[in-house]
Every structure is written in C-alpha cells, then in structure tokens.
Amino acid sequence: NLSAQALHGKLGESETSEEKAGALFVAALRETFEEAGALLSETPPVRDTEGGPQDFHALLATQDLRLDVQALHPWVRWITPRMPSVTNRRFDTRFFMAAMPAHQTAMHDNVETTASAWLQPREALEQYWNQTMQMAPPQIMSLAYLARHENVASALADVRGRAPVSILPESHDQEGQRVICYPGDPRHSVSTRALPGPTRLVWRNQRFEPDGGLSALWAD
Template identity: 30%
Template sequence: MGYVARVTTTPAVPRPAATVILVRDRTDPSGERAPLQVFLQRRVASMAFAAGMTVFPGGAVDAGDAIAPARVRGPGPAEWGRRFSCDPGEAARFVGAAVRETFEECGVLLAAPAGPPSGSSSGTAEPPPPDDAWLRAARSGLIDRTRTLADVLDGAGLVLRADLLRPWARWITPEQEPRRYDAAFFVAALPAGQAADARTTEAIEAGWWYPADILAEHAAGAARLMPPTWLTMTELAGFADASAVLAAAAGRVVTPTRPALVRKGERTVAVVGDREIAMP
C-alpha cells in the first residue's frame, strides 16, 4: 500500500531519498495531447513501501552517494542545498542518490566522460561509454552493492552530470507512517542516445506516459498514484514539452511539503495546503 494512516507514539525519522522525473517528447499520433511524456514504473506488490504503486524511479540515499566535487559537472553542494532548502552535505547525497537510482532502476546514466564540456547547451548528456557489457556490469554492481557510484565513475573516467538535473519538489512522509522518507524530486530530460528500460526487480512494468493518460488511469482505478506522484503529474499535465518543464524548474527553490493524513468519513485524504488528495 501507499500512505496508510496509523497511530504511532513517536514518529519515525524520515530517511533521505531521491527521485528523478524523467521526461521526453514524443508526438502523439492522434494529435490530442502535447508531446511531453514521463517515465513511470509500477512497483511489485511485495515492496515494503509504495507496494503496487506507479512511481518515478528513485530510492533511499546510500552512504556512498556523496561524490567528490572533482567528479561532478554542474552545481555544487552549496547551490543544491539552497535549491532544496537543506544542508549542502545532505543535498550532495540527494544528487548522488538521484543519479545512482536512475541508473539502477531504468538504465539511464546521467554521466559523461571527464574533461571539458562539449559546449552543447541542449540539456542532454554525451553518451556513456558505448560498451554494453561495461554498463551491465556497472549497473549490476550498484544493485548488489558490490560497487558504489564513485567506483563506477572512477572506473570509467566519468563525471556525474549534475547540470542535467533540476529541482522540482521535496516531500516528507506523514508522521503517522512507520516508514518515512524525506525525498528530493528532480526532473531531467532523457539524455540523447539513451533509453529507459524495465529491467529492475522492484517493478513489474515500466514505460512512458502522457500525463493526462496516467491521471485518467488513476481516476479509473487502473493505476495507483501516491499524492506526490499524482500532484506532480497534475502539474506536468500543464506543460507542452520537456523543454518547458526544464525551464520551469531552472530557478526553482523548493521547501519540504509535509502532507497531513485526515479521515473524511470512510476515506483518508492527504491534505497539502488547501488541496485534499484522495489516498489510493
């Protein structure tokens, strides 16, 4: 299940986590929708958190997610701390976790060969090393925790492309929940030459969705979105394309969103500001 209202005596300490909203443009053959698409995964039913939910790639921060500044291209910890309203060290780990989790869960690597930038301002990354065997081994090593993100970058002479990420939101799980997260939500365009896949044990399916379509699936009960995902997709439905999303996030400074769970008759709703979001 997703969020479930429970009574706890002492709220659990939220665990830092990071999520990446991958976007791309694909023309809708019917001409009825804007080209913007978002990559989503439906989690397996046995997961301890968000079981069966349709989510963005992401997960908890690991000890090895802090990457040395020399291995990062783009904003540094102080800037990310400002953008996510948190300590620079915590912000740096958010960035590392975002890149690691995206590579683990869908095979998209936000990294590039070390050295001067190519000079492109398109917002996409140079392709990672074109050795499929290396990519599979690196991804497997991260998944089974025999390698860290720093190991992967150093082993192939790569730098982490923090400049491809933009801040979108930060959500903290309600206090009633026994398993809580403080999750930084980033947005990034799918890099040129890369493809997102469904080769993860944490999801039973994955693919690209037009925002309006997944919102309709949720309304019909065919997909289940937690409040952060639902609200994010509702926001994204108002954008024409990926470049518009990135432009909207370019100067964004986010503060934590702390939904409250409230009973409304037979329902539980998440209250965010003046908005009530029905729980899945």
C-alpha cells in the same frame, strides 16, 4: 561539475549540510541509473546502459565519466504525513526533474522496479483513474503538475524559475473518510499553495482520489 556549496544553494535547504546536499544529488543520479537505466553524465557512456545490470561506480571509473549534476533540478521535497492507520513507515524524499539523455532508453531493472512505461503525464493519470495503474498520492500530485506543461522544456523552465518546495501533507477525518490535505487547503496549517491542482485527496474506492473527480487534477 558543481561544488558542494553550489549544490547546497541549488537545493535550497538551509538546514541541510553541504555534504548531505551533494550526496542527495549523487544519490538521485545513482538511483536513476540503477533503477531506470539512464545515466546523466557530462559525456555519454560508451556502452549501452540498457544492456544489463552494471555497477554504477565501476562504470564511472572505467570510462572516466563525470556525473552531470547540473542536469538535475530540485523540484519537491515530499514528507510522509503521520497516518498510523495507513502505515508506520515514513519517508523524507526529494524529487528532482531532468530531461532524459539523448540516445538512451529507460528500462526497469527487474529488481527494485519490475515494469515500466513511457507515457505522457495526462495519459498516466487517466490510467490511474481507470484503475489500470496504481499510484501513491505524491505520484498523483506530481503528474498533475507535469500535465500542465506541453513539453519537457516548459516544465524545466518552470522548475528552474522558482525555489523548491517542501510538502508535508496533513491527514484529517471528514465524515468518516480519510482526507490528505496539502498546503493551500483550508484544513492545512500552511495557507500558501505549494503546487497547482487539488489541495486534497480523499480515500475512496480503496485508493486516494481527488475530490471532484479526474477533472479536478487539471483545475487551478
């Protein structure tokens, strides 16, 4: 429902080709369907999308469905920092935001995702802090952003009102502790904040934590 040129403009990455920009939107929609069972299409699918594994392309073709790319809003581009002591695998991943389609229920696929829960952002962060849920730094920072909004409409309005941001965290050693710094932190090469919340996470208790405890995730 949008041209590749329009999607390229919406993504806000001048260095990315129109073809790749369009592919990123489609990939996000496909992954959402395959791993979470939610299909964002212009018209809802006839069959229940949580009724078991289904082929993404076959479902679109047999029901003549068109993907609702307008429902996706580019949010953050997360790039893995160079931390050889932690991992040699690096990712360059776009996070999109969308409202859950009405009359659909998200469900893990038992292949790439093996468990799921529907939680408010603050509740999820509290579970992470209490060590009942593990989280990677991008998840922590993303949920800290979402926890500042009262509802989906508020978060979507905020994302639509600003350009997507790219975040390449920078790793430092501070008194024997690994520290991940984000834009806006005194030790990061980019002085302008990209997201609200803490500007650094510290490796402590076998995980990354905000300096200052859980309450630091709500502080501006």
